[in-house]
Amino acid sequence: MRCAPNPNGPWHVGHARMPAVIGTYRDRYDGWFCVRFDDTDPETKRPDLEAYDSILDDLEYLGFEPDAVYKASNRLETYYDHARELIDLGGAYTCSCSGEEFSELKNSGEACPHRDKDKATVLEEFEAMVDGEYDSGEMVLRVKTDIEHKNPALRDWVGFRMIDTPHPREEASEYRCWPMLDFQSGIDDQLTGVTHIIRGIDLQDSAKRQQFVYDYFDWEYPEVVHWGHVQLDAYDVKMSTSTISELIEEDDLDDWDDPRAPTLKSLRRRGIRGDAIVDAMVELGTSTSDVDLAMSSIYANNRELIDDETDRRFLVRDGTELPLGGSPPEEANPPLHPDHAERGVREIPVGDAVLLEAEDLPNREERLWLKGLGCFQYTRDTLQYTGEDIEVVREGDVDVVHWAPAEESVPVRMRTMDGDVSGRAEPGVGDLESDELVQFERVGFARIDRHDDETVVYYTHP
RNA sequence: GCUCCGAUAGUGUAGUCCGGCCAAUCAUAUUGCCCUCUCGAGGCAAUGACCGGGGUUCGAAUCCCCGUCGGAGCACCA
Known part of the structure; x- marks a missing residue:
């Protein structure tokens, strides 16, 4: 299994759910899990360099050590190789339509003129993407699915795009051609031997998208479970990394471990054991509807852990x-x-x-x-x-x-x-x-x- | 608009696949009582739920249909 965070800041309480559940399953069934930082967008989801360690730190607080840690931004060449192979299999094409143009065609179920380019041209243009010869927005690599698929969300989706902004990690700062989550994640799950995926309902269509790539490569797709969002009662502050970050910026909160912040660092500073959080998260189960986690259940777990020795x-x-x-x-x-x-x-x-x-x-x-x-x-x-x-x-x-x-x-x-x-x-x-x-x-x-x-x-x- | 998904007590959850043992489990919460030099711990008890309507069936939380409500996707975000 894998926990694939976007390293954009320290974790809030909701983030504990993934490691809690997959870590518990790993321990229970002698499994394996990795942390994979899905940091493939240096621009809109720009990674925070401190977040990588901060997240691993939060994970340790919860009581888990991952069996492996990956960073997607270290693996670009791997994704390129698979893209080349996919092109060779006829599963992808370079496309210079603007997002708007393509969206219109797609919504009416029509292919764009680039769809039928020959492999050699596609490959040539893709290599130019890799070499950074296009600017942001000029060219993308699309995965060829079914342009008339009844679900418009699945039609010929973007696998790679150009990003002008350099990645904050030095090692990855030269790359301009970045894979989209669905491409990167799909390849990595297969390559790292992931057999079971848990992810949010916002990614409900991911499996269906990635299935097209898996079919081209003749791979077997992992088992998938989608779960809903978690909401915490008892906090005035919204459980969102960007909101908390802004409040800290504006001095409404001292820092990530302010007792008013719904973060793991805050709970840790308050003396709550990671186990109390993990148990509460596991009790939530993996239902696809949204759930409200009562802080009182974390407190009840914690009280049981500390009462006797305090x-x-x-x-x-x-x-x-x-x-x-x-x-x-x-x-x-x-x-x-x-x-x-x-x-x-x-x-x-x-x-x-x-x-x-x-x-x-x-x-x-x-x-x-x-x-x-x-x-x-x-x-x-x-x-x-x-x-x-x-x-x-x-x-x-x-x-x-x-x-x-x-x-x-x-x-x-x-x-x-x-x-x-x-x-x-x-x-x-x-x-x-x-x-x-x-x-x-x-x-x-x-x-x-x-x-x-x-x-x-x-x-x-x- | 198109496409997915979901709905059991305040909260979470079991049961739903393979209909009967479910007048529905457990935890938490709330309340009351007992105990205690804490409003903690422990003990006991109470409160409280199958979204609605049809259908199938001897029998439906469970299967089917329609509705309602809620969530999600239709991004060159993750």
């Missing part, structure tokens, strides 16, 4: 300070993980005041249980320690909330899909390694990114 911490967002009274303990020791007592406890110095989230602020005379600390009653604008047992919580009339010491807490900026949130976390958070995951109790999972003036974390999911 330690707990407190983070209070936009805290309100309340003084403490009644001699509470000087230190709180909640467990690092409620299901793993063996991992030990946290040491949180309490101080004279705590921060609470707005939603958790008690009413007058109300009791509140500060997790890992004890029971307090809100009296005369102070949280008075009552010393009561956890039983009061079990009885049901005391809410349990998380908190942070007002004094010895560390400032945190949490980057989320909906923008940044600032808050303060228990002091231990300041010592966590970059890349570590935490669960802020009653807030959600987050990945520690870095410690600057404040600790920057990326919100993972609830």
Whole structure:
């Protein structure tokens, strides 16, 4: 199988579907898959030189290593050779009609005057194309199919055209005669031994087009599955490489790993495992209708992967300070993980005041249980320690909330899909390694990114 | 306009090829209860779907036709 991306930028989440599915199939059935960069349009789909590595990097994040990596722009001579052979078989002709002219003829099912040229002329003109003797638009090589085919999309399609703009890759920058996707891809699938193709519904006619070439060469066409488009809920930003690229350009997004961007680099930075994405993609199946992928299903997968190993911490967002009274303990020791007592406890110095989230602020005379600390009653604008047992919580009339010491807490900026949130976390958070995951109790999972003036974390999911 | 393709709960999916075991599977979501010093995890329960209409048949989610809705192609893009 193959994954044939157009290297025009880092991958968005939707791109993960192909490697997820073919990678999973490969592993399951002892198969083979390659990445083939279909970079045969140096102009309108101009490749981005950084994208080649960036895509392989994204692939690694998803947990797959391709069995081979190809670049179509390295293989021009191969395509030329096959074109020559095809000409010799009478399956192609050079054509100098303008796109418009040809389109009109084609739509009325009429052949253009170039269709019946003899092979020698065709070959001669094709060699001139290869040598770059024509300018863009002057000459193309058409694959001879059936000019009266009932589906106009299949009639004598273009196999090669001239492009004046040099390819961005140095190695390919001298070429001017470029194959179209259907030609290049069809040849490569055969040459690399691809037996099964998955592609989008936008390429529904590709197989039928390429079948003509396969017939000329007497090759057997691979099995094909077409799938619909994937849409992600939960994002304001459209899942499209060009849209994301523009937003970054305009500074509406920081970069490709901005938490608001629906990209793989963003999910990675938020601490989501590649496996969680892969599993969600595989669950989507390969149906030909469009599908909506719920981020919640990626989150559910991820939570299952990380919950057990992720330690707990407190983070209070936009805290309100309340003084403490009644001699509470000087230190709180909640467990690092409620299901793993063996991992030990946290040491949180309490101080004279705590921060609470707005939603958790008690009413007058109300009791509140500060997790890992004890029971307090809100009296005369102070949280008075009552010393009561956890039983009061079990009885049901005391809410349990998380908190942070007002004094010895560390400032945190949490980057989320909906923008940044600032808050303060228990002091231990300041010592966590970059890349570590935490669960802020009653807030959600987050990945520690870095410690600057404040600790920057990326919100993972609830 | 011409040509393809598709339609099962909020979302995804199984079942459709080879009609009966499907008053329709599983996951996720939402809600409620239990448990828990988290709104996490775990347990239990509830919610919720075969696009419509004809036909074939003893019997249709499944086969056929018509409609509706949706998607795609008709590029010298991928």
